[in-house]
Amino acid sequence: MSDDALGPVMRRPAADVLDTTAIGRYVGWLAAERDLRFDDYAALWEWSVAEPEDFWESIWDHFAVDGDHERVLGSTEMPGAQWFPGSTVNYAGHMLRHALSGDAGDDVAIIARSQTREPVELTFAELADQVGRARAGLARLGVQAGDRVVAYLPNIPEALVAFLAAASLGATWASCAPEFGSRSVVDRFAQVEPTVLLTVGGYTHGAKAIDKTKEVAAIRAGLPTVRNVVAVPFGPVEVPDATSWDELLAEPGPPEFDPVPFDHPLYVLFSSGTTGLPKVIVHSHGGILLEHLKLHALHLDTRPGDRALWFTTTAWAMWNITISAMLVGGSLVLLDGNPLYPDLQEQWRIVAETGASLLGTSPGYLMACRAKGIRPTELLGGSAAGLRQIGVTGAPLPAEAFDWIAEQFGDDVLVNSISGGTDVCSAFVGGGPWQPVYRGEIAGPCLGVDVTAFDPDGKEVVDELGELVVRAPMPSMPVRFWGDPGDERYREAYFDTYPGVWRHGDWVIRTRYRSFVVTGRSDATLNRGGVRLGTAEFYSVVEDLPEIDDSLVVHLEDATGATSGNLMLFVVLRDGAELDDTLRGRIRDTLRAELSPRHAPDVIAAVPAVPRTLTGKKLEKPIKQVLLGKEPADVISADAVSDFDAVAAYRDAART
Numbered sequence: 001m002s003d004d005a006l007g008p009v010m011r012r013p014a015a016d017v018l019d020t021t022a023i024g025r026y027v028g029w030l031a032a033e034r035d036l037r038f039d040d041y042a043a044l045w046e047w048s049v050a051e052p053e054d055f056w057e058s059i060w061d062h063f064a065v066d067g068d069h070e071r072v073l074g075s076t077e078m079p080g081a082q083w084f085p086g087s088t089v090n091y092a093g094h095m096l097r098h099a100l101s102g103d104a105g106d107d108v109a110i111i112a113r114s115q116t117r118e119p120v121e122l123t124f125a126e127l128a129d130q131v132g133r134a135r136a137g138l139a140r141l142g143v144q145a146g147d148r149v150v151a152y153l154p155n156i157p158e159a160l161v162a163f164l165a166a167a168s169l170g171a172t173w174a175s176c177a178p179e180f181g182s183r184s185v186v187d188r189f190a191q192v193e194p195t196v197l198l199t200v201g202g203y204t205h206g207a208k209a210i211d212k213t214k215e216v217a218a219i220r221a222g223l224p225t226v227r228n229v230v231a232v233p234f235g236p237v238e239v240p241d242a243t244s245w246d247e248l249l250a251e252p253g254p255p256e257f258d259p260v261p262f263d264h265p266l267y268v269l270f271s272s273g274t275t276g277l278p279k280v281i282v283h284s285h286g287g288i289l290l291e292h293l294k295l296h297a298l299h300l301d302t303r304p305g306d307r308a309l310w311f312t313t314t315a316w317a318m319w320n321i322t323i324s325a326m327l328v329g330g331s332l333v334l335l336d337g338n339p340l341y342p343d344l345q346e347q348w349r350i351v352a353e354t355g356a357s358l359l360g361t362s363p364g365y366l367m368a369c370r371a372k373g374i375r376p377t378e379l380l381g382g383s384a385a386g387l388r389q390i391g392v393t394g395a396p397l398p399a400e401a402f403d404w405i406a407e408q409f410g411d412d413v414l415v416n417s418i419s420g421g422t423d424v425c426s427a428f429v430g431g432g433p434w435q436p437v438y439r440g441e442i443a444g445p446c447l448g449v450d451v452t453a454f455d456p457d458g459k460e461v462v463d464e465l466g467e468l469v470v471r472a473p474m475p476s477m478p479v480r481f482w483g484d485p486g487d488e489r490y491r492e493a494y495f496d497t498y499p500g501v502w503r504h505g506d507w508v509i510r511t512r513y514r515s516f517v518v519t520g521r522s523d524a525t526l527n528r529g530g531v532r533l534g535t536a537e538f539y540s541v542v543e544d545l546p547e548i549d550d551s552l553v554v555h556l557e558d559a560t561g562a563t564s565g566n567l568m569l570f571v572v573l574r575d576g577a578e579l580d581d582t583l584r585g586r587i588r589d590t591l592r593a594e595l596s597p598r599h600a601p602d603v604i605a606a607v608p609a610v611p612r613t614l615t616g617k618k619l620e621k622p623i624k625q626v627l628l629g630k631e632p633a634d635v636i637s638a639d640a641v642s643d644f645d646a647v648a649a650y651r652d653a654a655r656t
Contacts, residue, residue: 010402011411011437013041021433022297022328029062041434041444042514049450052076052472056083056290056448063293063328065089067259073473078500079490081473084262084286091266091285092167093257096131098304098329099124100255108331110157111307111354115337116204116235120157127161128255134165136253141196141228141243145170145258148194151314152176152185152212152219154203154336158232158245159314160323162198163267167285170260173267177313178203180614181639182215186222188270191280192482193225201237206341211237262286263479269317269422272613272640279489280482283320283425284475291426291476292324298447299432300358300416301389304329309351310360310391311339316615317422318393322360344369348379351387360391362616363401364550367543370404377408384412392417393427394616396518396536399440400544417442419518421504422615423494424476428468428504429516441515449474453510458498462512465534467522470502477502507534523621526555526567533599535620541594542569542587547577550610552650553601554624568627569601570650572610579606605653609643611636623647627654 018024027044030036034054038044048055053072060069067087074082098104105125112120122130143149149166153159153175163173174192176185178200189197197220202211216239220229230248231239263284271279296302308325312318313336325332333354339347344365351359369376377383390405390413397417405415415437418430428451431443445451453466460466481490497503509517519534526533535553542551550572557565569587573579584604591599611619625635626647638644 008439008441009436010406010439011414013434013436014411017433021301022303023299023301023432023434026058026062026298027434030058033061034058041432044434045445045447048447049445049472052448056475059290059294059448060084063297065289065293066093076473078473078502079477079487079495081477082263083290083473083475087262087286088259089262089286089289090168090170090257090259091289092131092164094289095164095324095326096124096128096255096257098326099128104329107305109326110160110332110334112157112334112336113350113354114154114156114204114335115206115341116154122157127157129252130157130161130249131164131168132253132255133249133251134161135168135255136251137248138162138165138169138171138196139253140251141248143169143171143196145260145264147171147196148174148192149196149198150174150176150189150192150194150223152178152180152197152199152216153232153314154178154200154234155312155314155319155334156232156234156336157334158198158234160332160334162230163323167266168255168257170258170264172265172282174270175267175314175319176270177315177614178210178212178215179205179313180315182218182222184614184637184639185215185219187277187637187640188280189219189223191277192268194223195225196228196230197223197226198230198232199239199242200232200234201239202235204235204337206338209235213237213239260285265479267320268482269320269425270315271422272615272617278640279493281423282479282482284479287475287477287479288320288324288425289327291424291474292321293327294447295321295426295430296325296330297328299418299427299430300325300391301414301433302328302330302358306330306357307333307355307386308358308360309333309335309347309354309356310358311335311347311362311365312360313614317420317425318360320425325358339365344372344374345379348374348376351376352380352385355386357386357388358391359387359389360393362394363392363397364395364616366390366392366401366404367398370401371546375408384409387413389414389416389433393419396520396540397440398540398544400540402437402439418446419506419516423478423504424474426474426476428470429508429518438513438515441511441517444514444516451516453508454498454501454503458501460510462510465507465509465519467497468504468506468508468516468518469498470504521617521620526553535618537595538569538591538599541591541599542571545587545590547574547583548572548587549574552607552610552618552620552623554620554627556624556627564598566603567599567601568603568605568654570605570607570610570623570653572608573606579604603654605650607646607649607653609646611641611643611646613641619647623650626651
């Protein structure tokens with residue numbers, strides 16, 4: 001179905017949406033408590049950015065954030081906005097409010113599935129007890145407010161327990177997943193000078209046992225400030241000379257939560273670090289608390305009793321976002337291991353077995369399910385069961401994936417494509433139950449986010465390609481970068497192009513009906529003959545071909561300007577496929593027909609794999625640098641990417 005006035009609408013909000021959803025309760029509260037009434041999401045968003053102080057104060061009051069405040073914004077300058085100056089909060093206290101209230105203690109808080117050990121379940125009461133014990137244990141190790149606690153842990157309950165315990169004390173958290181190599185971990189952790197390291201000795205990925213004791217030893221050697229190492233029992237490999245997890249939790253302690261200033265560092269997140277040291281992005285207790293209350297309730301529609309499942313690792317901001325389902329009374333389904341083991345259907349099986357209401361996944365996974373003809377409803381008992389929403393991030397979601405989800409679930413499941421970043425640990429644009437679903441597009445701006453597209457001169461553009469920008473501060477914008485005196489790197493990262501306006505680094509199209517299409521990173525955008533081409537549209541077309549499993553495209557400009565340069569498409573073939581002249585011709589013809597003649601590559605070459613950051617981003621810019629003559633080791637940190645060994649194949653393929 002389509003609507004020329006509103007765009008390619010696939011699904012409209014249900015007639016009773018305000019009676020059944022978390023955003024409906026919020027809208028009703030605004031009417032009752034603030035005498036504010038809105039006819040649709042667009043009007044609510046307009047108010048949220050026109051009156052940011054009223055909006056964010058309403059989030060504070062509606063969700064009953066503990067503590068008093070006198071002002072919402074002490075300064076609106078970017079960078080440097082001051083949110084709720086003088087107020088104190090503690091994120092961990094709000095995470096466990098549900099656990100400590102009334103009769104909620106016996107409800108299941110965590111369902112953990114692992115390829116390394118048997119399933120684990122914790123009730124809210126058990127979780128609160130473990131957090132209290134871990135808090136007491138960290139205090140015995142000398143951890144105080146302002147100290148840094150770091151973790152080399154998979155997505156398991158112990159990681160959440162330790163994080164909440166550290167946050168309860170006002171310590172700052174950082175984590176890396178065990179698949180990271182020791183150099184990548186030290187590059188990250190050493191910058192924050194931690195005092196405590198939590199780690200496992202190994203894990204199982206699919207059917208393969210992974211011993212990480214050598215990496216753990218190298219990490220310990222590279223972190224001279226670490227006074228104590230805590231070993232979490234996980235798999236058959238033990239970590240020597242360490243405090244055991246049982247010892248850390250040996251003595252009970254009340255789950256107390258020390259009030260800290262609104263902007264006190266809660267955790268740091270790291271940029272990908274594919275070239276040079278990763279940026280250390282500092283996020284605050286208050287900023288994350290308010291942003292995640294809004295995101296989970298008003299966009300992801302997380303409600304008390306819901307179960308949130310998002311395949312992620314502890315190294316990705318989606319871990320931090322997903323666990324915040326507990327802020328609004330939701331429970332967590334934690335997964336670790338190989339997401340495709342033993343087959344593509346496993347995540348759907350886990351949705352069915354755990355009763356997940358939110359499934360978070362990647363475009364690649366959904367497109368792979370589509371290609372294999374998987375029918376999720378058969379695994380969910382012939383219906384959507386309790387699944388209400390599929391959240392998608394990490395890359396643009398192709399239109400064909402929207403079609404596939406609609407074919408499988410009809411209107412029973414909302415597809416919510418969102419885009420944000422580690423930088424804000426949240427979303428700039430996304431959907432929700434009060435917004436239409438537009439085929440191949442992101443529904444619109446998130447509440448409280450004044451996001452749009454700018455041309456190179458800083459003018460807003462509609463229905464054409466531009467830079468994604470945010471024109472007003474968000475509470476979860478970084479407090480600062482760690483080790484960045486004078487905020488020089490911070491300003492350079494986001495504010496150099498358009499002073500006073502956040503430039504995120506994504507190319508987007510903002511449509512006339514205010515949906516968004518993300519076309520790729522602006523630093524990897526292709527400029528062919530003066531026309532900018534987004535990489536995402538290439539991948540959507542090419543990877544829909546039955547012979548192609550993955551792809552990467554780069555453009556090598558002609559420095560003289562005499563030609564349109566060299567557009568190079570690298571493809572990973574599916575088993576049994578051959579890249580011959582016939583397939584090359586079909587790829588070019590398909591790109592010409594579905595996109596434009598400018599999208600037809602000059603070179604199409606087969607490669608063994610597409611290298612990615614450990615959070616799944618394709619290495620478009622580093623591969624381009626390699627093709628321009630740089631040595632792979634000079635532009636890519638091998639420990640920070642997957643399939644580093646495949647990089648040389650790109651240079652070899654380009655020479656043939």
